[in-house]
Amino acid sequence: MRDYPADEASREEVPIQASGDVVKARQTVRLLAQQAGLSLVNQTKLVTAASELGRNTLIYGGGGTVEAVVVRDVARVGVWVRFADAGPGIPDMELALTDGWTSGSGMGLGLSGARRLVDEFELDSTPGVGTTVTVLKWAR
């Protein structure tokens, strides 16, 4: 994903250690999405993606952090969100991104669904080191 200039004043960081933190992260992302002028549909899509990725960070990553900031491109504004954990990592990223595949008891739609809900999506994972998912949603 390209580096976009960020509105530093808007930057927020939320630790994810318990399920209440996922709710907090979701609220933070919603506020930034409103600040950036995302439509209600796009706000809901981004917040839902954040909910999925935040919960993965908690459940599979064993906790981590969410960082979110309003970014600008030439003529557009968006919200950038990064989920990072130092958990076990994902051995097969293609498999993890397959609709319906879960290693637990979920629907296996969180990761692949989140990718469809945002405009830019990047998954980095190294087994034994951790997982980082970065997403971006533009206002239009």
Place this chain on the structure above:
Amino acid sequence: MDSDDSKRLLELLSARRAELIAQWEQTVAASLHGRLSTVELGRELSELYDAITEALAAGGLAGRGPEYGVVRSLLVELSRNRARQGFTPTETAVSVFSLKEVLESLLGGSVEEIRAYLQFSHLLDDLGLFTVEEYARTREEIISAQSQQLLELSTPVVKLWDGVVGVPLVGTLDSARTQVVMEKLLQALLDSNSTHAIIDITGVPAVDTQVAQHLLKTVVAARMMGAECVISGIRPQIAQTIVGLGIEFGDIPTKATLADALRHALVEIDKAASTRAAGLL
């Protein structure tokens, strides 16, 4: 504290018991601005005073040590009462700390006396902190009890029509809430002898895979009891997000509004009735 010091302290506390308790009571009462009855306070403080004296006599100066078992249980009670009556943590701890003040006025100038006082004051510091911890624990219990109540309050299951119950969901749906919703809904189906349930999600800000999975489980459980569910209140942004995620509700009927869902349920009930009637003819 060597035994001479603690003996002196004990002598002082025993000899002037009545006077010291009275002063202590006065100081504490002033800090609580008369929001606690003097009778109650008097009883509380004299019990505490005697327990502390006994623990000192047993040779203890460590507030968390075994000699202070009785003192600590009295403090637990005191802290819990203060927390429930709405006093602040400071007002709670002051009940203990102010005994220092009272003793201070009796202090002579000798090195031994000052040493004894200092050690006693460490002890009271520790006991004061103990009350703050207990206070916090009680508050936490109160808060979690309240959120449990809120949980139950915030999921009313209502009878909408003969044979139809409805549950409007509002706010974030986590596992605990969904569990409560599911139990209440199944119980209401049974109690009201209903065959249809409407789950309205107008008030749910986002439906992710976890919420969807909880909804699906509820529907399956209702089916096992012979009841059908309709999910209503699916707003445009939620519909688009659900589709984006790739969630399928299968053969579960979904409706935009509660009115649509009710109409659907009534039609189904009619159909079932006429089928039964046809069977009889």
